[in-house]
Amino acid sequence: MCKTIALLQDETSVKSYLELMRAWMKDTTSLVALSLTSGRVIGVAVTRINSNSEKSDVYNRVRNFEGDALEKIMGLMNALIKRSNVYEEFDCDLYFRIKVLCVHPSYQQKGVGTALLKVCIQVASKLGISVVGGIFTSGLSQSLALKLGFRLIAEIRYSRWVVEDRIVFDDTGKGNYSVAFMAIRTPCE
Numbered sequence: 001m002c003k004t005i006a007l008l009q010d011e012t013s014v015k016s017y018l019e020l021m022r023a024w025m026k027d028t029t030s031l032v033a034l035s036l037t038s039g040r041v042i043g044v045a046v047t048r049i050n051s052n053s054e055k056s057d058v059y060n061r062v063r064n065f066e067g068d069a070l071e072k073i074m075g076l077m078n079a080l081i082k083r084s085n086v087y088e089e090f091d092c093d094l095y096f097r098i099k100v101l102c103v104h105p106s107y108q109q110k111g112v113g114t115a116l117l118k119v120c121i122q123v124a125s126k127l128g129i130s131v132v133g134g135i136f137t138s139g140l141s142q143s144l145a146l147k148l149g150f151r152l153i154a155e156i157r158y159s160r161w162v163v164e165d166r167i168v169f170d171d172t173g174k175g176n177y178s179v180a181f182m183a184i185r186t187p188c189e
Helices: 011-025 058-062 068-084 086-090 112-126 139-147
Strands: 031-034 041-051 094-103 131-136 151-157 178-185
Touching: 011 041, 011 068, 011 094, 031 112, 041 112, 068 131, 068 151, 068 178, 086 094, 086 131, 086 178, 094 112, 112 131, 112 139, 131 139, 139 151, 139 178
Parallel strands: 094 131
Antiparallel strands: 031 041, 041 094, 131 178, 151 178
């Protein structure tokens, strides 16, 4: 999705997105995968505990985002979150939200994404949070989530996301047809 919208070419969007990521990561629940040989970061799961009673997921929906590309991405994400209503779907007040799941291209399809998702489920379980949910933007990540037991809660097809009579995400690549909110109930400890 970021590649399709040319996020990296929009300096304002990149700066704003990094500020947003820093704010999310201050919750200290995010996970980082490191290479055993080089010690470099090879993947991240930026996560946050969202609460219905505290309305902690409303923050992004009411915020103005700087940068055209980021505004378009967050518009789609926020519409998907509104459609999902995970609190009602799972009858819960809290859920462990995966905001960003990203693996360095040279480490993709080597189990890093799977490991990050499994640890997200473990962390939520250790914290006593009964649900893990997240937005999955590619066919590969959606397939991975399904294999781990996540289920589809809400979905928006890229070809149907139209703003000002234009399809926003028109070339998302083979197999990437939708953005999906998926969730799983955790084995709470």
